[in-house]
Amino acid sequence: MQPDAYNSRVPRSVGPKIPFVSTPKSRTYVDPHTYEDPNEAIREFAKEIDVSFITIEEVIGGGEFGDVCKGKFRIPAMNIEKDVAIKTLKPDGGDKARSDMLAEASIMGQFDDPNIVSLEGVVTRSNPIMIVTEYMRNGSLDKFLQQNDGMFTILQLIGMMRGVASGMVYLSHISFVHRDLAARNILVNENLVCKVSDFGLSRELEMDRSDYTTKGGKIPVRWTAPEAISYRKFTSASDVWSFGVVMWEILTYGERPYWNWSNQDVIKAVEEGFRLPPTMNYCPKILYQLMLDCWRVERSERPKFIEIVNRLDNLSRNPYLMEDGIALSAIDIDPDHYISPSDLLTVEEWLRSLNLERYTNVFISNGYTQVCHCLPLNHEHLLGLGIVSAVHRKKMLDSLRSPDGYIV
Incomplete structure (x- = not known):
């Protein structure tokens, strides 16, 4: 989906709706791996779908077991057809892959929550074996x-x-x-x-x-x-x-x-x-x-x-x-943040003055092009950039402390 199309439906000015979080019914998940026969778990936790009700339209990805497709699920009793995602088992998947795939379906079939992807059912009586879930566009x-x-x-x-x-x-x-x-x-x-x-x-x-x-x-x-x-x-x-x-x-x-x-x-x-x-x-x-x-x-x-x-x-x-958040990329235009002339140096000039120019590409590739961009950095930030030397990190941070007392 293109961003413009998406934003036309969800205005940027509108916050998220906050649904009520319900407490599930008093029951406990049952591990399908405890069943000697995976088909028994499938019969208990998943609904079998007649393959004639499924139409595969296009392959949209690959999964552990085989292709992931977009398709349609026709429900004659309700006279509706819905978009679904379909996981298929490779023809040469073998018994273990089949067992693992059925176990995943048996797990999903036990869940019922609006923030868990829902299982529509499975196709196990014809080939390829399929797991049919709701489609997430x-x-x-x-x-x-x-x-x-x-x-x-x-x-x-x-x-x-x-x-x-x-x-x-x-x-x-x-x-x-x-x-x-x-x-x-x-x-x-x-x-x-x-x-x-x-x-x-x-x-x-x-x-x-x-x-x-x-x-x-x-x-x-x-x-x-x-x-x-x-x-x-x-x-x-x-x-x-x-x-x-x-x-x-x-x-x-x-x-x-x-x-x-x-x-x-x-x-x-x-x-x-x-x-x-x-x-x-x-x-x-x-x-x-x-x-x-x-x-x-x-x-x-x-x-x-x-x-x-x-x-x-x-x-x-x-x-x-x-409101206490800091937009690091905009700190150089924040009128409430004092910027000294030295802060307008390029990162390359700054690092050269410290004899640490070896790190120039590290900073630039992460969006730090001027010293003013580096003012909010601390030891954890620098370590996150891959600067493992504590001596070098201290040297950089000490140099960022201005006479006016930046806290870094």
């Missing part, structure tokens, strides 16, 4: 933001965060841990409603335990809490950590967390206390504080998802609370 959140960089108000961005958090309230209430919460696994519909999807890495949170311990397997390091990386312990609290990273992705319009760092560099930095810095564009301090709360080392100190929803709702109703 704008695709994954990360790509949607990248394609519409800078197009939304802060209230609209908060509305996206709120939708994700609301879906996670539901999942946590039914004792389900996602394990792979990231912007790439959030889908967006034509009304900017964000819904949690992709449950391939998910596992249940057993009622008589406070955590779930995996036995190996891939972990999305950039989104994963330290205790989940170190000890393979996944809880709703580790999902909260991941949500903080999703907030950062939303505010950066889909930037890659920790940039081009290796996974080992990310793990080491986080263990040493590094956290993703405030985003380059407008980042209210109160939102960044919520991110930091999600990234607390002690998982018991992280907020619950219902608390996150309440805090985001409070910001939506009281946007003045975000």
